Amino acid sequence: MKQARKPGRTPGNGRRLLALSLAALVVAGAAAVPGQAEAAAQIRLYLDGQALASEAPPYIVPQANVTMVPLRVVSEGLGASVGWSAKERRADIAMSGSAISLVMGQSYAIVNGARVKLDASVQMKQNRTMVPLRFVGEQLGLGVAWSSADRTVKLTSPGEGPAPGPGATPSPSPGPGATPAPSPSPGPSATPAPTPGTPPGQVVPGPGAPAKLRGTWVSTVYNLDWPSAASAKSRDSAKQKLEFTQLLDELQEMGMNAVFVQVRPAGDALYPTLLSPWSAFLTGKQGLAADYDPLAFMIDEAHRRGMELHAWFNPFRAASTADTAQLDPGSIVRQHPEWIVNAGGKLYVNPGIPAARQAIIDSIAEVAARYDVDGIHLDDYFYPSGSAFDDEGTYKLYSAGSLLSKGDWRRANINAFVEELDRAVHAAKPTVRFGISPFGVWRNQSTDPAGSETKAGVTAYDSMYADVRLWVQKGWLDYVAPQIYWSFAHPTVPYGKVADWWQRTVRGTGVELYVGHSPYKLGTTEAGWQSSAEIVRQLDYNQLAGSVTGELFFSAKDLRRNPLGIADALRSYYAGAE
Incomplete structure (x- = not known):
């Protein structure tokens, strides 16, 4: 990332x-x-x-x-x-x-x-x-x-x-690229050439009004975007505050009017609470308290600039390390070891345990109730897609008499979680927006006629047990923000096919569509990412569709380092946007 x-x-x-x-x-x-x-x-x-x-x-x-x-x-x-x-x-x-x-x-x-x-x-x-x-x-x-x-x-x-x-x-070490392709063997693909005569950072105005919400994900896990590892190690709150205000100013200059800040990266918290320990990414050691309320500070600074702040949660990631000695006694891993599954060396809360799901819902609803956040945001951390997940005992215990296959039972667990979380968040604060950013492909059409014309090797429905299409149809979300992290030139999961599918899916449901874009891929060898014009073309495509109301970018550090002039391109593209 x-x-x-x-x-x-x-x-x-x-x-x-x-x-x-x-x-x-x-x-x-x-x-x-x-x-x-x-x-x-x-x-x-x-x-x-x-x-x-x-x-x-x-x-x-x-x-x-x-x-x-x-x-x-x-x-x-x-x-x-x-x-x-x-x-x-x-x-x-x-x-x-x-x-x-x-x-x-x-x-x-x-x-x-x-x-x-x-x-x-x-x-x-x-x-x-x-x-x-x-x-x-x-x-x-x-x-x-x-x-x-x-x-x-x-x-x-x-x-x-x-x-x-x-x-x-x-090089003699032909290792993998930065991001694994969704298909095991996508094969070669031509990369579209940038528009002749258009220098990097200069764009042709789009065909319509830019999306009303233009946001950036701010990752705190492993100190990826904020705060810096140095400020966490030294517990320098003044430095952390300065870093965050500079980050906001730079993003706003690029046309952003919202930030989606990771406030619960790994079963911890970047705000004072009795339900989770303080995050090690904030103070250098899990459970060690900060001398200020970072979430309250970030909300104030964002609102001072007329920007929205959405609180981003990783729901089922229990810890950033499998070494329990590094975890605070208040960690969910140490409080409820019976809720934890080690999958591929990483610790997850088991979604099949109702009490475990409720504990996560309580932590998220608390933020909606206590803080003036504009939204509650979840990413795609449901069941892990790349590792075996040992929940056979839980399945036998909680699925008895249901006749559900394990896959359907897992999806039922996540469906119940999303429905109950939607209810809890809006009970805490009716005006707050609740949304989820799932993996970009729900299902392939070859597997399900309702799926997209893609050949993805991983799908939200089959790999993460996330039936996002159902959530949209049921109205359990205010918006959905699929991570469409592929170019138009991708041979098996082209941007246009995926974006079209999501536009059809939200049509008539009242659920807004935000699209997740991937500036972190710019300059990599994956097909289509050799020019910032790729993202500009995607934004144009969104405008022409008329049903995309938000555009999100992963992540803040990648916009700030300006690969292939993308920050300059966005500054030009969003110039004059309200």
């Missing part, structure tokens, strides 16, 4: 700093593993054409031909949040809008809940945890190329173009 630039930096400098950091971690990684083959010592590094001196080069896994770097420097050099579980031999990395888990000896990584094949996974060398260079590089949107002629590794910053020097061939 690309590191946000600090306020005051130009986008180009921010990208170059990230690239320099990656280069530094490569050098550090090499130094950390002495005694590699002599051939490895001859590898040279280049950053945007500039030679990087190194007394000790990175090392290559001979069998897989993959360059490895230390996990620790990924954290210190790039500002990513990392973790290492010695018991499970698992490395966790969170950055650039992605949450990645790599297990030693495992041939795949888990990226945002989906399996992605690896040529080499995490390794331990002289008590240092090592991870693949290309995998990390592609999370940042950097180009990584290997030249066998002169044994060089070339790193290219986004927007810098190919580095000068000898012709390069693809």
Whole structure:
């Protein structure tokens, strides 16, 4: 889920700093593993054409031909949040809008809940945890190329173009891209060329009025968007407040009039409550209280600027770590271990237990009642899609006499949760808007005639047990905000087909349609994301449809770093919007 630039930096400098950091971690990684083959010592590094001196080069896994770097420097050099579980031999990395888990000896990584094949996974060398260079590089949107002629590794910053020097061939570590494709083998696809004569950041006015709500997700988990990890570690509330006001000012300048802030990222809270412990992403340690009320502060600052603030909850993620020793005694994991399922090394609240669902509903309804939020917002954390979920005992206990298959029973659990949460939120505050941002594809038409003309490998209905179409039909939502994170050029899940399906689904229901867009993909190798014109074209498509009333962007850091001029394009596109 690309590191946000600090306020005051130009986008180009921010990208170059990230690239320099990656280069530094490569050098550090090499130094950390002495005694590699002599051939490895001859590898040279280049950053945007500039030679990087190194007394000790990175090392290559001979069998897989993959360059490895230390996990620790990924954290210190790039500002990513990392973790290492010695018991499970698992490395966790969170950055650039992605949450990645790599297990030693495992041939795949888990990226945002989906399996992605690896040529080499995490390794331990002289008590240092090592991870693949290309995998990390592609999370940042950097180009990584290997030249066998002169044994060089070339790193290219986004927007810098190919580095000068000898012709390069693809790097020896052809790992996965930043975001797994929804289809196992989407195949090649042509990328539409930008409009001739239109420089980056300059757009042709759209065909109609921009969406009335223009929002950005602000991720707090792993300190991805806010607050900074440094401010959390030092418990510097003044720094956190300054960071948030600068974030609001930058987003508003781009035309945004709403923020969707993650206030319960992992069974914790960014506000004082007796129902959940304080978040470690705020104070450095779960349960350690802040010296101010962050949610109240954020609401005040947003409203002062005429912006909306929606409180974003991850409903069933129980913790950000499986190490219970790091969790506060008030954590739901320690209070109710019988409610918790470990799936793929991550802890979830079991949606099949009615009391567990009610506890989450109570936590969310409390915020609606106590705070002047404009909306209550959930993402797609229902049942995990990429890992086995051991709820057989719960299924037998609570489905007795229902004759439901496990899949239908799981969907019934989530349906009950959504219906009851809708009722609780509006009982607490009738004027607050309640909405959910599901995975972009409900079902494929090949599986269900009511589905979309897509061939997605993951669907909300079948993989996460989220029957979003039913929720819309029943009116349990005020709006739905599907994450349509594919380009028009995608071969199996094209933007137009998915957007059309959602427009038909909400028609006549009274449920508003907000569309989730993915600026974090700009500059990656996935089809269609080599120009910011892709997102502009999507916004035009929304306007022409006439049924899209909101546009959301994931996430704040990706807009602020301005990949391929997207911030400039949005500033131009939304100029004059109310």
